[in-house]
Every structure is written in C-alpha cells, then in structure tokens.
Amino acid sequence: MANKDLGYYLSLPYTVTIKRGTGDGAEYWIARVLELPHCMTHGATPEEALRDIEDAKREWLKSNLEAGLPIPEPAKFTGQYHLRMPPSLHEALVLKSESEDVSLNQFIITALARAVGYAEPSRKREVVSKK
Numbered sequence: 001m002a003n004k005d006l007g008y009y010l011s012l013p014y015t016v017t018i019k020r021g022t023g024d025g026a027e028y029w030i031a032r033v034l035e036l037p038h039c040m041t042h043g044a045t046p047e048e049a050l051r052d053i054e055d056a057k058r059e060w061l062k063s064n065l066e067a068g069l070p071i072p073e074p075a076k077f078t079g080q081y082h083l084r085m086p087p088s089l090h091e092a093l094v095l096k097s098e099s100e101d102v103s104l105n106q107f108i109i110t111a112l113a114r115a116v117g118y119a120e121p122s123r124k125r126e127v128v129s130k131k
Helices: 004-012 046-067 087-101 104-116
Strands: 015-022 025-034 040-043
Touching: 004 046, 015 046, 015 087, 025 046, 040 046
Parallel strands: none
Antiparallel strands: 015 025, 025 040
16 A cells, blocks of 8 residues: 555554553553554553553654654564474474374464464364264
C-alpha cells in the first residue's frame, strides 16, 4: 500500500496489553500498545484503560504521521521458526518424541503450547462406525 495514512495504521492488528498497577494506596490499570513505543494509558478499571488506549493509539499514530516519524507495524507470523539448541537437548527431545510415538515437530509444538498456556482450537472428530 503506497499511501499509509491514519486509517491504514488504525486497521492493523496491534497488540494491546493490560496490567494492574498500584501506587499511593490506589489500584489502577495500565494499557499499552506493544509495538508503539511509549503508547500507553491508564484507567481506574481494565475497561476504562482499554477504552482509553484506542484514543492514545490514534493520537500516537497521528502525531508520528504529522512529524514524518517511522511507525512500526505489527509482526506477521508465518508459523515457522528456525531454532538452534545443544546437541544433547536435541537428542533428548528426539528420544522423548519417539517414546510418545509422535514426530519431533509435534512434540516440540505441544511442549511450547503447554509452556505458554496455549489451547488449540477444538477439532470435531468424525466417528466412523464399522459394520
């Protein structure tokens, strides 16, 4: 896209995080756009912080566009990642995946998913009856 205007950047899937904070005896919530340096806001509730981050993101993008400053875009994930590891770990992973009768790739994906609490979407199973 040649003309990357405000509408273009607002349509991108930026990553918003929210975190609880405390200070001076009060609780508050901080919302942040990870890809946009220093683009954050806070609110008394998570909902307020999430609502306000949209305004903060719009103003951050608008300001950088007007100033001709670079604007980072969200990463595009391909699902591929090349990994280096010690040969001893590689061997241990191969042995464990073989003992569980799954491919090394599937074993590593499952282990990583568990480590970050990722739940794969449920898949419908077909039941085939044998007569």
